[in-house]
Amino acid sequence: MSTRPLPILPGATLGILGGGQLGRMFTIAARTMGYRVMVLDPDGASPAGQMADVHLQADYADHAALKQLGTACAAVTTEFENVPAASLIELASHCRVSPGAAAVAIVQDRSHEKSWLADNGFATAPFALVYSEGDLDAALADTGTPALLKVSRFGYDGKGQARVGTLEEARAAFREFGGQPCVLEGFVELEREVSVVLARDDAGECALFPVAENRHDNGILDVSIVPARVPDSLAAQARDTARAVADRLGYVGVMAVEFFVAGGRLMVNEIAPRPHNSGHYTLDACVTDQFEQQVRALCGLPLGDTRLLSPVVMVNLLGDRWRNDGPRWDTLLAHPAIKLHLYGKQAARPGRKMGHFNVLDADPAAALQLAERLRDAL
DSSP: OOOOOOOOOBTBEEEEEOOSHHHHHHHHHHHHTTOEEEEEOSOTTOHHHHHSSEEEOSOTTOHHHHHHHHHHOSEEEESSTTSOHHHHHHHHTTSEESSOHHHHHHHTSHHHHHHHHHHTTOOOOOEEEESSGGGHHHHHHHHOSSEEEEESSSOOTTTTEEEEOSHHHHHHHHHHTTTOOEEEEEOOOEEEEEEEEEEEOTTSOEEEOOOEEEEEETTEEEEEEESOSSOHHHHHHHHHHHHHHHHHHTOOEEEEEEEEEETTEEEEEEEESSOOGGGTTHHHHBSSOHHHHHHHHHHTOOOOOOOBOSOEEEEEEEGGGOOTTOOOHHHHHTSTTEEEEEOOOSOOOTTOEEEEEEEEOSSHHHHHHHHHHHHHHO
16 A cells, blocks of 8 residues: 655646546636646637636647646646546656556446456446457347447447347447447346445545435436435445445546446446546535545545535536526526536537536435426426
8 A cells, every 4th residue: 555645735736637527626626725727628618628727728649738737737637537548647757647547547448347347356237348240149148138238438428328139239239339349238127326436545545425326317317316315234335345446446536436226236337537427416515525525636635524414416407408598597596505506618419418406405305306396497
């Protein structure tokens, strides 16, 4: 187990690869704490770039931009898992990088991630690796039908996946995905989905947030309910498993582990090497939110208190709601227990995450009821 590095204190410049909403909320947290922030993102109108001290508009593999970022920053982190691992290695020659390239390389590819989970004894849904169309027959025999065919890389929020029930459907989907490597996942009798967001420091200390219960719509997170409505023993198991995943990866930073609950058992679905959509409730309902925690882990500071101050329900706001004159913000903001977070994205598109709101109430059932009513009223 390694020791903690000397802390990077306010006044230093921190870098982040990726300028989406997660980068934006990291930037806000870092600047609130007194750090300067440099964002590297190719989009000139990126949400994080709007809030940063410096926005480098360049590709994530641009050597000159990476050198500029690494030279100017005391430490660099990421906001999404598809940053090239080679870019993280290159940055590490100039400054501290968290999370490290080795951990990111495992979880940014579904084939590697599933194999790593199985090799390390973590329960998953049935799966098979598919590298060619010829692999599909045996893969379907392993997983059963129906099943989900998912591309190994660059799939998220329901993108790059198809439900298949026959060999012919699997072949058609594989061709539609361009014949790229895929994972075939068997269906399980899903009771619910939960996730755990945690932070782990250089010395191996972990700070875990409360377990969230997640509902999805068309593969995109719709609502997170905290605390999750699961037995205490299952919640404890989820937290213990998430900690074990982080330990095995030697991970440093903030990460999320998503689980299926089936037959009263936990199965690891995915690992996200970054703050997570299901952790947005922490912005208003915890002593320390996941983005301040990301700053603390990156800078070698003691991890913050993760206590839940109030039951909370988080609702995603997708671009589908930006019709006619847009969402009815007056309806939402009329409620004093609502906390609205918008991401500064210029164009609203169906399925695009434009913001979220949190509903806090001492009564979890009342929070959920109000959240669902306001979601529909928007």
